[in-house]
Amino acid sequence: MDLIPSFSVDHTKIIPGIFTSRVDVVAGEKVTTYDIRVTRPNAEPAVDVAAMHSLEHLIATYLRNDPDWKDEVIYWGPMGCLTGFYLILKGNRAPREIFDLLLRSFESVKDAEDVPGASPVNCGNYLMHNLPMAKWYAARFAEYLSSNRENDLIFEYPKTERLITEGGQQFFDS
16 A cells, blocks of 8 residues: 555654645645644654644634635644644645745744634634643744745655565665
8 A cells, every 4th residue: 555645754854844745636726735844753742732722723713814825725734643734725836935924824823812713612622722832832933934944954855765675575765
C-alpha cells in the first residue's frame, strides 16, 4: 500500500515551517493543503492539546475574517500528532506566498482576550481551551517565522525516498 504524502515526509528531519503537503483538483479547481509545522516532530514536545484547540479556534477565525484571504480558505485544523496544522486554500501558491498571512495570523493571537466559539453551543469540547498557552505557542512560532523569513528550509519538505530491492523489500533512505 502506498504511503500518503504526509507520511512520506521524513519526520526526523522536518523543522517548523510552511510546506506544501499536496495539491488536488476539486471540481476543476486547484486546492492546496499546507503543512504548518509549529514544533519539530519527535524532537520537541507536541503542542499542549488545550492550547492547540484554542489556536485552532483563534486562527480559523482570523483566517476566515481576513478581507484578502477569507474567500480562499477552505479549512484550518490541527494535525493528529499535535505538531502543527493543516491549512487548505483554493489555488496553488508557493509557501512563501502565504508567509505573511500566517505570520499575521499567529501574531494576532497575542491580542486575544478570549477564544472565539468557546461555548457549549459553539464547540464540542468548550472546556478544553488554554488561551495563555495558545498565546505562548503563537508568539514562539511568530518569532521563529520572523527570524527565519529568508531560510529556504522552512518552505521545503525533507523527503524520504522509498527504495525497493529486486526482491520487493522496502527501505527508507533520506
